[in-house]
Amino acid sequence: MRILVLGGDGYLGWPTALYFSxxxxxxxxxxxxxxxxxxxxxxxxxxxxxxxxxERILAWREITGAKIQAFAGDLQEYDFVEFAVEEFGPDAxxxxxxxxxxxxxxxxxxxxxxxxxxxxxxxxNVLWAMKEVAPQSHLVKLGTxxxxxxxxxxxxxGFFEVEHKGRRDLVAFPKRPGSFYHLSKVHDSHNIMFASxxxxxxxxxxxxxxxxxxxxxxxxxxxxxxxxxxxxxxxGTVLNRFCxxxxxxxxxxxxxxxGQRRGFLNIRDxxxxxxxxxxxxxxxxxxxxxxxxxxxxxxxxxxxxVSQAASKLGLEVATHHLENPRVESEDHYYKPAxxxxxxxxxxxxxxxxxxxxxxxxRIQGASYRVRKEIILPSESWSxxxxxxxxxxxx
Amino acid sequence: MRILVLGGDGYLGWPTALYFSxxxxxxxxxxxxxxxxxxxxxxxxxxxxxxxxxERILAWREITGAKIQAFAGDLQEYDFVEFAVEEFGPDAxxxxxxxxxxxxxxxxxxxxxxxxxxxxxxxxNVLWAMKEVAPQSHLVKLGTxxxxxxxxxxxxxGFFEVEHKGRRDLVAFPKRPGSFYHLSKVHDSHNIMFASxxxxxxxxxxxxxxxxxxxxxxxxxxxxxxxxxxxxxxxGTVLNRFCxxxxxxxxxxxxxxxGQRRGFLNIRDxxxxxxxxxxxxxxxxxxxxxxxxxxxxxxxxxxxxVSQAASKLGLEVATHHLENPRVESEDHYYKPAxxxxxxxxxxxxxxxxxxxxxxxxRIQGASYRVRKEIILPSESWSxxxxxxxxxxxx
Numbered sequence: 001m002r003i004l005v006l007g008g009d010g011y012l013g014w015p016t017a018l019y020f021s022x023x024x025x026x027x028x029x030x031x032x033x034x035x036x037x038x039x040x041x042x043x044x045x046x047x048x049x050x051x052x053x054x055e056r057i058l059a060w061r062e063i064t065g066a067k068i069q070a071f072a073g074d075l076q077e078y079d080f081v082e083f084a085v086e087e088f089g090p091d092a093x094x095x096x097x098x099x100x101x102x103x104x105x106x107x108x109x110x111x112x113x114x115x116x117x118x119x120x121x122x123x124x125n126v127l128w129a130m131k132e133v134a135p136q137s138h139l140v141k142l143g144t145x146x147x148x149x150x151x152x153x154x155x156x157x158g159f160f161e162v163e164h165k166g167r168r169d170l171v172a173f174p175k176r177p178g179s180f181y182h183l184s185k186v187h188d189s190h191n192i193m194f195a196s197x198x199x200x201x202x203x204x205x206x207x208x209x210x211x212x213x214x215x216x217x218x219x220x221x222x223x224x225x226x227x228x229x230x231x232x233x234x235x236g237t238v239l240n241r242f243c244x245x246x247x248x249x250x251x252x253x254x255x256x257x258x259g260q261r262r263g264f265l266n267i268r269d270x271x272x273x274x275x276x277x278x279x280x281x282x283x284x285x286x287x288x289x290x291x292x293x294x295x296x297x298x299x300x301x302x303x304x305x306v307s308q309a310a311s312k313l314g315l316e317v318a319t320h321h322l323e324n325p326r327v328e329s330e331d332h333y334y335k336p337a338x339x340x341x342x343x344x345x346x347x348x349x350x351x352x353x354x355x356x357x358x359x360x361x362r363i364q365g366a367s368y369r370v371r372k373e374i375i376l377p378s379e380s381w382s383x384x385x386x387x388x389x390x391x392x393x394x
Numbered sequence: 395m396r397i398l399v400l401g402g403d404g405y406l407g408w409p410t411a412l413y414f415s416x417x418x419x420x421x422x423x424x425x426x427x428x429x430x431x432x433x434x435x436x437x438x439x440x441x442x443x444x445x446x447x448x449e450r451i452l453a454w455r456e457i458t459g460a461k462i463q464a465f466a467g468d469l470q471e472y473d474f475v476e477f478a479v480e481e482f483g484p485d486a487x488x489x490x491x492x493x494x495x496x497x498x499x500x501x502x503x504x505x506x507x508x509x510x511x512x513x514x515x516x517x518x519n520v521l522w523a524m525k526e527v528a529p530q531s532h533l534v535k536l537g538t539x540x541x542x543x544x545x546x547x548x549x550x551x552g553f554f555e556v557e558h559k560g561r562r563d564l565v566a567f568p569k570r571p572g573s574f575y576h577l578s579k580v581h582d583s584h585n586i587m588f589a590s591x592x593x594x595x596x597x598x599x600x601x602x603x604x605x606x607x608x609x610x611x612x613x614x615x616x617x618x619x620x621x622x623x624x625x626x627x628x629x630g631t632v633l634n635r636f637c638x639x640x641x642x643x644x645x646x647x648x649x650x651x652x653g654q655r656r657g658f659l660n661i662r663d664x665x666x667x668x669x670x671x672x673x674x675x676x677x678x679x680x681x682x683x684x685x686x687x688x689x690x691x692x693x694x695x696x697x698x699x700v701s702q703a704a705s706k707l708g709l710e711v712a713t714h715h716l717e718n719p720r721v722e723s724e725d726h727y728y729k730p731a732x733x734x735x736x737x738x739x740x741x742x743x744x745x746x747x748x749x750x751x752x753x754x755x756r757i758q759g760a761s762y763r764v765r766k767e768i769i770l771p772s773e774s775w776s777x778x779x780x781x782x783x784x785x786x787x788x
């Protein structure tokens with residue numbers, strides 16, 4: 001198949017491209033390198049050294065003989081998007097090309113507006129280009145479990161049947177997102193649902209849990225193929241950050257009481273879920289939602305698992321509760337469904353001690369690169385903190 | 395009270411400003427005149443001649459002695475928004491300042507992107523300015539009944555209690571919007587709900603039905619106070635368009651079979667609803683939703699009412715079914731709740747023959763200004779029509 005990976009320079013996009021390429025698919029990546037700019041702007045960097053996209057593509061070709069095509073440009077520019085989609089002619093468009101950080105979207109007005117406009121306009125342009133020049137292709141869009149929030153009822157996969165005053169309907173599962181980033185994904189979901197129906201496009205929204213892990217089978221082939229693993233307070237996700245803290249002798253920092261429960265999945269399962277989705281596409285006019293995670297943990301449970309795995313490696317790990325910068329419930333019901341990807345054949349890599357030991361070991365090998373000062377959050381999301389100052393206009 | 399009307403140059407914003415001003419409130423209007431630009435761009439114009447905002451404000455002062463302050467600028471520019479909000483210090487911010495047309499949002503990619511970015515960024519800036527410089531003020535935001543679409547269950551006012559697998563929660567009523575314009579209002583609703591909770595702001599979302607009518611008590615005082623009544627295929631709403639067609643001897647054009655049922659309200663009730671909302675504000679941290687309409691009609695029922703009223707005036711009226719440019723159900727269940735504004739004291743002006751006769755009479759007085767060629771839709775919303783071409787990028 002012909003696979004176009006939007007955001008193909010990123011943490012998930014790059015290993016996704018390698019995975020499909022290694023399995024004989026024709027792969028192109030598209031990126032505008034905005035994430036690298038945001039990293040520079042915020043003075044953070046991935047743990048492992050990351051070459052330019054061209055260096056990585058050349059390394060891949062040298063190692064495997066496989067070619068990956070690259071489109072350098074911005075999803076906010078329609079003419080570029082239409083050109084790339086028409087030129088490449090994808091069977092599937094895997095859309096990771098977004099500002100991916102909730103803290104980035106909450107740190108100031110510019111972060112909020114940039115996140116929402118970048119994410120929303122990019123997706124609108126992709127949908128429009130599909131309508132114009134690739135109506136047969138299948139959009140595989142990365143959403144987030146955070147779109148649902150933590151309602152007091154079981155979370156279903158995108159839709160649920162409701163009985164109300166004696167009548168029934170299948171309706172969109174209500175959303176309660178917790179940041180301007182999560183809101184941008186909710187906006188996208190509504191736009192995609194509408195466009196799929198109106199223009200008879202095929203689309204799948206993957207409401208993904210929190211991803212952890214540093215390697216895939218492909219990135220392990222050569223150090224030049226590493227993906228951009230983040231551990232900082234802006235782009236680092238909780239489990240990856242805990243692992244870096246454990247290796248470098250820092251306490252694991254739990255936001256608030258740590259009762260927040262979320263869905264998690266291994267980076268290898270992300271890619272397998274995307275593959276299963278691509279191989280089992282939506283129909284024309286169909287908008288599907290799969291919940292993409294394999295297990296749920298509370299933040300405290302994660303801290304305990306990391307501490308345990310680290311102690312087996314001789315690392316002594318403390319935990320420390322910080323004032324929660326987020327406005328979120330720290331003790332809540334959480335039971336989200338996640339059966340559709342399993343029914344398609346997903347066999348999860350669960351969060352075993354062995355998995356944690358592998359991640360911790362890999363971080364140990366690069367621990368000299370860790371910058372401890374970028375790990376702690378510096379802003380509160382609530383109005384009470386004056387640290388969140390408006391900085392700029394669009 | 396101090397009332398800031400965003401979009402105060404528009405069809406609803408202008409008479410709202412006059413109404414509050416006449417009742418002794420301190421009123422300011424804010425507008426960037428984008429609507430006038432869009433009118434020029436699309437080669438359409440309001441039925442009645444409309445002076446500049448300053449001319450209208452001076453006329454109001456001459457007639458009533460009351461002052462209205464004006465802020466000329468764009469809600470997409472944060473510094474301007476913060477300046478206006480801080481300078482004026484509103485108790486209530488009435489937010490009509492958006493691209494208001496579904497057809498405009500569907501005619502091309504530029505319309506879609508402009509509508510969503512303009513509406514979303516404007517509201518984000520207003521919320522941010524409230525947080526920064528006016529945390530006590532009350533945001534009264536105009537939404538639309540079109541956010542809900544036409545589900546097979548009764549529509550509630552913003553939220554409803556759901557029982558699911560033996561557990562209960564009060565959740566946001568699911569949205570099924572039918573255009574990029576309606577989607578922009580859904581996005582706003584989610585952003586406002588989040589910001590109200592996170593920053594403890596007071597907000598009310600008025601999910602408004604389709605407005606009809608040409609005059610209020612205040613606009614009738616002088617021809618220079620007229621509001622911008624549209625009858626064209628882009629900015630004209632269905633009933634206003636039917637009235638112009640009836641007066642000018644054109645057939646009433648029904649999109650499709652005409653079974654589409656919607657909520658409607660008189661322009662005078664719009665303003666009374668807004669007043670009731672302002673006088674009974676939301677609490678800090680509260681996000682309320684009121685459904686703002688007084689009656690429901692199918693498009694065919696409206697056509698029949700207009701025909702009947704017109705015939706009493708000696709006008710002969712035909713009806714004509716057009717191929718529906720919209721992708722929408724033409725035969726559906728529709729039972730939306732609308733009790734909260736009535737409980738606050740709304741006494742509706744219903745769509746009587748007398749009301750229709752008054753509108754038709756006023757249009758007759760200006761019928762020499764009608765441009766018949768701008769009334770019929772020229773684009774289909776579905777992919778099958780190649781008329782919807784991408785024209786530009788952001």
